[in-house]
Amino acid sequence: MAGHSKFKNIMHRKGAQDKKRSAMFSKLSREITVAAKMGMPDPDMNPRLRLAVNAAKAQSMPKDNIQRAIDKASAADGENYEEVRYEGYGPGGSAIIVEALTDNRNRTATNIRTAFSKNGGNLGTEGSVQHGFERLGLIEYPASAGDEEKVLEAAMEAGADDIESSEDGHTIWTAADDLHQVAGDLEKALGEAENVKLAWKPNITVEMDENNASTLIKLIDALEDDDDVQTVWGNYDISDEIMEKLG
Structure with missing residues (x-):
């Protein structure tokens, strides 16, 4: 399990737990609300909102929940969230980037620092690990979307930069600025993605x-x-054998 595909793997591992489902929906709703507030409340006119809505659909979030999250963006008494990024070090020399949406920076910073310190890591300063990463667009499809050749051809035609295929599915990378366009073209060729x-x-x-x-x-x-x-x-890499041992 490599760090750059962490989202799919960890969420899949947690996905079977019903008690995590509402928490996941809450995070997705918050991103939808923030995206709608930052631009037009129409996904077709707002690339970030479209990505947020697609991510919610990929996790089977009900349409009513998605619409309520969009409507909250224009509510007079709606919460005001800001984007915050934290960087730190985990066990074994791993580097970690945490993205958050918060209405209370002090609370969030305290919670993040505590999580690091109690689990073999330490919170760093802004920019301390970012240099070891590249900001890119990520699109993930299940193996059922097609074989490697079919997905590779579709990705190349859509203007993607790289593709990684395995028995678990397909991971497609794009330039950050091209994510909305590439995801839209791939959807026409392969259907809706699991994650964008x-x-x-x-x-x-x-x-x-x-x-x-x-x-x-x-x-x-x-x-x-x-x-x-x-x-x-x-930036961690955990072998399949170790993941099996850890359950």
Whole structure:
């Protein structure tokens, strides 16, 4: 399990737990509301909102929930969230980037710092690990979307930069500014993606042994359990064998 595909893997691992579902919907709703507030409340006219809505649909979020989140953007008494990024170090020399939407910076910073310190890591300063990552667009399709040749051809025609295929599915990378356009073209060719979002892709990955992997997963869980945290990215690589041992 590599850090740049963390979102799909960790959310899949947690997805079977019903108690996590409402928390996931809450995070998706917050992103939809912020996206709608920053631009037009119409997904066709607002690329960020369209990506947020697609991400919600990919997680089977009900249409009514999605519309309520969009409507909250224009509500006079709606919450005001700001985007905050935290950077730090995890077990085994891993680097972690945490993206959050918060209405209270002090609360969020305290919670993030506590999660790091209690799980083998430490919170760094802004820019401390970002240099080891590249800001890119990420599009993920299940294996059922087609074989590697079919997806590769569609990705090339859509203007994607890179594609990684395995028995689990297809990961497509684009320039950040091209994400909306590439995702739209791929949807016409392959159908709706499982995941479409801006991502932090590590330039190099750090292999985790079993002990460090166990602690790292606890750190990621602690971070993702925080209501303000939207996504967690890392440069770690955990082998399938170790993941099986850790369950």
